Amino acid sequence: MPELELRAVVHLLLxxxxxxxxxxxxxxxxxxxxxxxxxAGWAIDIDHLLADPVYAPGRCSIGFHPLHTWPAILAYGALAIPQRTRWFGTGLLIHIALDAIDCLMM
Structure with a gap:
């Protein structure tokens, strides 16, 4: 398996x-x-459908896709504070953190 494919598989597993x-x-x-x-935090990847191409293995999603921008990330942090939305907000922040790590590995 080429390095890029392995990185993508590991990213999805994480x-x-x-x-x-x-x-x-x-x-x-x-x-x-x-x-x-x-x-359910995976739902933010719906913004990938707005990109052309939808999937580009060498593209960093942070700052590129609308739901992967700093204003959105701040909103996810706010969602992690109230008990009612904590799990979803935490999931969104985990998703963003993993995407950011993937960007660093590119």
């Missing part, structure tokens, strides 16, 4: 496993529900 691990660690009694809300 998007699934990190929210699960965070849910198990911080909310062990309700980890399944917390994990589902955090995995």
């Amino acid at each position: 998007h699934a496993t990190v929210p699960l691990a965070v849910a198990r660690l911080f909310w062990p009694a309700r980890w399944k529900r917390a994990a589902l809300w955090m995995l």
Whole structure:
């Protein structure tokens, strides 16, 4: 498997496993529900459909896609504060952090 493909596979696996691990660690009694809300953070990738091409392996999503910009990231941080939206906001921040790490690895 070429390096770029391996990086993409690892990136996608981390998007699934990190929210699960965070849910198990911080909310062990309700980890399944917390994990589902955090995995819902993947929904922000819908903004990739606005790009041409939709998928570009060497493109950094941070700052490029509308839901991956600093104003959006600040909103995700705000969502992580109230208890009612904490899991979703945390999932969004995890998603952004993983995307930022991927950008650094490019």
